[in-house]
Amino acid sequence: MKVEPVSLCDPDMPLISNFHFSVNSASDIVEAYRKRRLAEELDIIAQHGGVNTIVEKLKSNRQTGLLTSDDQSDRIAIFGINKPQKDIKLTYFQLCWNALKDNTLRILIVSGIVSLVIGAVLDEHPEIGWIEGFAIIFAVFVVVNVSAVNDFQKQNKFYELKKQNRGIKSVNILRDGLWKAVHPKTLLVGDIVKLENGIIIPADGILIEASSIEIVEAALTGENENIKKLSYKEAEAFRDEYYKSNPDYDVKEAKHHDIPSPIVLSGTNLAEGVGIMVVIAVGRNSAEGRIRELAEQEEEETPLMKKLNKLTETIAKGGVICSAITMLALFIRFGIKFKDESWNQKEDPTLIVKYFITGITVLVVAIPEGLPLAVTISLAYSVKKMQKENNLVRKMQACETMGGADMICSDKTGTLTQNKMTVNEFWAGSTYTIANKDNTVHRISNPSHLYLLKESIFTNTSAFIDPVKGQQGSKSEIALLLFMMELGHSDYLEMRGNYFERFYKIFPFSSKRKRSSTVVALEDGRKRVHLKGAVEIVIKSCINFMDSEGQLKSMNSDLLNTLNTVIGNMTCKALRVLAIAYKDLKTEVDYEEQDENGFPNIENSGFTLLGLAGIRDPIRNEVPEAVKKCQKAGITVRMVTGDNKATAQAIAKECFIIRTEESTVMEGKEFSELTGGTVCSQCRTKICPCPRNKAEKKKKGGNIRKDVVANFDVFKSFIKNLAVLARSAPDDKYTLVTGLRDMGHVVAVTGDGTNDAPALRKADIGFAMGIAGTDMAKEAAGIILLDDNFGSIVRAVVWGRNVYDNIRCFLQFQLTVNVVAVISAMxxxxxxxxxxxxxVQLLWVNMIMDSMASLALATDPPTDKHLERKPYKKSEFIITKIMWKHILGQAILQIGLMFSMMFTGENFLPEFSRSDTVLKNGDYVRSGRLYDYKGNKDYYDYWYEPKYGPSRHFTYIFNIFVILQLFNEINSRKLRDEVNIFEGIQRNWLFILIWIITFLIQAIVIEFTSFAFSVSKYGLDIYQWLVCIAFGLTSLVWRVLIVFLPSKAFPETGNQQIEANSSKILSLRSHALVQRNTYRIG
Structure with missing residues (x-):
């Protein structure tokens, strides 16, 4: 029976240039193959006149290939080139320029230059007037370079990772009638390519010739079995014969590979055989390229960054108001003064510049511009620690996002399983469980039975296991060889060598026959046939059974019932059952004789069954425990696989993904029909012209496409109980992730294949396998599991939650600093x-204190306690009531101290004999205020006198402010009302080291920098340092009192569900800092 398929291409379509074959023509053929039921791609190829005609339409030649003398510019313009978009590696100076896109830094540079020029030219004391302007410019220079170095290191880390990826092999193409080895990126549509065992298919093509070709399409489809391929002519003949021999062929029962196809897809692996193909699609137009294009979506902000950006915007509004009020008040005072006094050419320009700098300073302090860089530093530290635990983080934000993950959609093959077939059970009268599942050491006691089993497996397989080259051949045959090795017999090459001259006839495996057989000549001249294949086929050919004791039994009804029970038990465990049998030929037979189905007649009867092998791709040993830990931590794990429903369900039960009777298993086809797939939220169509990123938006205009589930209400109705999605296509996985995210979940996706790339990119966190994963999967992922260990995801969860806590700790510290500094400065x-x-002092605080504090607070190591609570929700407030209690409580203490020192410090801050007696105020410091409350000069003339310089009074204020922050840094390690703030500090030696280093740097600043940092040229003596430390210690005592305040009276802040529109306030700060925080490595 032949069903006429619906045409997916129009042979009369308008032709592009002078080629009679278009990009869409190739796309139709490839898509028909991917969605085939009845080998529809063969009909589309036929509509174009067959493969030879397509070669002609592409202006190529089967004998000569493309000619180098021909101009290929039209070919390249129409069909493209065979390489992905090149990564742009930024130079160090470009990264510095990106950092300088921060508008506040630009304003500070201009202000610093103006201050430097005026101070050096117009100031009353030019010999020191230039110092403040220069110090501002230098501080900005350091900030820019710190940021650039950080980004430069991240970028280089990614390129280092790319160098570690496997090298790309050359391919042989036919050019000018000669075969040439070239790099795959030089391939063009129309090239004739030779395919050899082991290569990665470099482009989409149609097989012109094929010899025993088997392709592994796991990278694109997730299916791990070898898929037989035929040339176009052979495939057509096979299909015609298949329909003749199966007149009642049921379309609904059709399997994708019942009829071998001539289509080979880019990114897949040639497991066996050789062949020749014509290239029909390259680069972004190939199957792999289209998946890559879908994966290249605009990066979205993480939940934490949404909250931080909204919080920054709120703070920024207050900062602008404070800055405006400050500058307005200063200029009003200046105007009043100018009304009464004449213009002073030396003093007044300097004063105006200082007013501007003061206003900008208030803005700098108000907006936590150190937060994005500090977050990046804290994430970077965690990234390094996570790499030691086999989590290579490619996108910094994936760390903190993992802290809120409540859904994991996991691929099966290569992720939950080992991506290799093994014999899990073997039955030979008794069931033996292989490996260490039930601690049974498998041994077949009878030598005759063991030898026959060994001879059958070794001579009736063609796979190899090489310690250098690895495993080659059918995975099922490799599993049988490994099974014999489990029994202590690894001499398969020796036995094959002994039988080399005695291989009489080989009937290779075919999906149609579902079996393979080999005829060998024994030493006495007799012939023996070894048969292996699908159990339901082979058993029909058996008349006897030899058990592991060597006893021969007739294949009667009792034995058949036993066999059916054994087979049923194996099938329920998701095992694929192979039967192994043999027979000795007593007389010569016609080996070419075929039955009514066209199969070798020699395979149909007279065999003795040697045993049943239950084969499967085993789960990773660590997976069940890892899944349990995820579930305990409030994370739901779902399996998404291309395998059949029964296999997927059995694996899911073994992994504890299916735990209750309510858990459901659904196939991809049903899932797609129910949900309608993903569509554009604006056009409500699957394919639309809407731009997918900002670059396309700039070219095309319009709104950026946002994918949504077509039937979202239906999706929500069944998704809660969905545990397994079987027989799924890449689009189904993408739809699942899209729907879960739209429901408010934070979704992690694991995968290793190219087909996983769109979902890996769409998810909040994508995990790719570092060993088995394809390059595209790694590029799309946020985290790469270096050991391909699902259990490493649990460590990622712990680190993610720890990072989230650490950022909160730093935020608690940062906001206290900002609140105090803004109110004090204003x-x-x-x-x-x-x-x-x-x-300069504030830039010092922002640059050094914030950066070093962020590193110190980021180094608290995680504990398993992080797995005892539920994930953070997207809607959870970033600043909790308890945090606000401590922020405001500490701010009140510090502001009170700052005000008392600023306005009355000359009445209680001690001065000792070391100072010049002229500046002493009895036993206390002399006032350091440049002006008094009425605007009259106070310390102004002393400040500019090199003999005295900046005041000891304001040196006290600066030093006590910094020391208060140092002790509050210890407080900020705890996010809840813990009384013992030192708990666990001994485990974090880096925190202690950074705290000490920060204190020492502050001491150097106080004692040696003088005019550069506007501190007393005499510094502070030991007694004054003790006074400063005593003031700092009040922060620790004050926290104990804060703990006992009720938290309910305080607000919560930072709910990301509040949409943050484009803010003019934030544009003052530019998005450069935010971009550095969400910077993608590479």
Whole structure:
């Protein structure tokens, strides 16, 4: 029976240029193959006149290939080139320029230059007037380079990873009538390519010639079995014969590979055989390229970054208001003064510049510009630690996102399983479980039975297991060889060598016959036939059974019932059952004689069954426990696989993915029909012209496409209980991830194949297998599992939650600093026309204190306690009530101390004999305020006098402010109302080291920098340092009192569900810092 398929291409379609074959023509053929039921791609090829005609339409030649003398520019323009878009590697200077896109840094540079020029030219004391401007410029220079170095290291790490990927083999193509080895990226549509065992198919093509070709399409489809391929002519003949021999062929029962295809797809692996193909699609137009294009979507902000950006915007609004009020008040005071006094050419320009710098300083302090860089630093540290635990993080934000993951959609093959076939059970009268499943050491006691089994497997297989080249051949045959090795027999090459001259006839395996056989000549001249294949086929040919004791039994009804029971038990365990049998020929037979089905007649009767082998791709040993840990941590694990329903269900039960009777298993076809797949949210179609990223939007215009599930309400109705999605296509996995994310879940996806790339990219976190994963899967993923161990995901969860906590700790610390600094700077500017902390001092605090504090707070190692709570939700507030309690509580203490020191410090801050007696105020410091409350000069003339320089009073203020932050840094290690803030600090030696280093650097600044940091040229003596430390310690005591305050009265902040529109406030700060935080490595 031959069913006429619906045509997927129009032979009369308008032709492009002078080629009579288009990109769409190739796409139709490939798509027909991928979705085939009745080998529809053969009909489409026939509509084009067959493969030879397609070669002619592509202006190629079967004997000569493409000619180098021909101009190929039209071919390249129409069909493209065979290489992905080149990664852009930024130079160090480009990264510096990206950092300088921060508008506030630009304003500071301009202000610094103006301050430097005015100070050096117009200032009353030019010999020191230039220092503040220069210090500002230098501080900006350091900030820019710290950022650039960080980004440069991340970029180089990714390129180092790419170098570790396997090398690309050359391919042989026919050019000018000669075979030439070339790099795959030089292939063009129309090239004639020779396919050899072991290569990765470099482009989509049609087989012109094929000899025993078997392809593994796991990289694209997830299916791990070898798929037989035929040339176009052979495939057509096979199909015609197949329909004749199966007149009642049921389309609904059709399997994808019942009829071998001549189509080979880019990215797949040639497991066996050799052949010649014509290239019909390359690059982005190939099957692999289209998946890559789908995977290249616009990066989305993580839940944490959405919250931080919204929080930053809120703080920024307050900062702009504070900055505007400060500058307005200062200029009003200046106007009042100017009304009463004449213009002072030396003082007034400097004063105006200082007012601008003061206003900018308030803005700098208000907006936590150190937060994105600090978050990046904390993530970078975690990334390095995670790599030691076999989690290579490619996208920094994947770390923190994993802390909120509540769904994992896992591929089966290569992820939950080992991606290799093994004999799990063997039956020879008794069932033996192989390996260590039930601690049974398998031994077949009878030498005759063992020898026959060994001879049958070794001579009736063609696979190899080489310690250097690895495993080659059919995975099922490799499984049988490994089974014999389990029994202590690895001499298969020796036996094949002994039988080399005695191989009489070989009937290779075919999907139609579902069996293979070999005729060998024995030493006494007799012939023996070894048969293996699908159990339901081979048993029909058996008349006897030899058990493991060597006893021969007749194949009666009792034995058949026993066999059916054994087969049923194996099938329920997702085992594929192979039967192994043999027979001795007593007389000569016609080996070419065939039965009514066209099969060798010699295979049909007279055999003795030697045993049944239950083969499967075993699950990884660590998977069940890892899945249990995920479930305990509030994470739902789902399996998404291309395998059949029964196999998937059995594997899922073994992995504990299916735990209850409510858990359901659904096939991809049903899932697709129910959900309608993914469509554009605007056009409501699967294919639409909407741009997929900002680059396309710039070219095409319109809104960026957002994929949604077509029947979202239906999706929500059944998704809760869906545990396994079997027989799924890549589109189904993508739809599943899209729907779960739209429901508010944070979704992690694992995968190893090229077909997983779109879902890996779409997910909040994509995990690719580092060993078995394809390059495209690795590029699409956020985290690469270096050991292909599903159990490593549990460690990623722990680290993710730890990172989230650490960022919260830093945020708690950062906001306290900002609140205190903003209020102090603004109040000082409004009352005494100066900030208690200068611009350079604040840049020091932002650059060094924040960066070092972020690293210190990021180094608290995770514990298993992180798995005892549920994941963070997308809607969860980033700043909790308890955090606000401690932020505001510490801020009140510090602001009180800052105000008292700023306005009355000369009444209680001690001064000792080391200072010049002229500046002493009895036993206390002299006031360091440049102006008094009325605007009259106070310390102004002393500040510019090289003999005295900046005041000891304001040096005290700066030093106490920093030391308060150092002790509050210890407080910030805890996010809840823990009384013992030192708990676990001994496990974090890096925190202690950074704390000490920060303190020492601050001491150097106080004692040696003088005018550069606007501190006293005499520094502070030991007694004054003890006073500063005593003030700092009040932060620890104060926290104990804060703990006992009720938390309910405090707010929560940072809910990402509030949409953050494009903010003009944030544009002042630019998006450069945010981009650095969400920077993708590579």
């Amino acid at each position: 109040t000082g500017a409004l009352t005494i026309q100066q900030s208690p902390l200068t611009s």
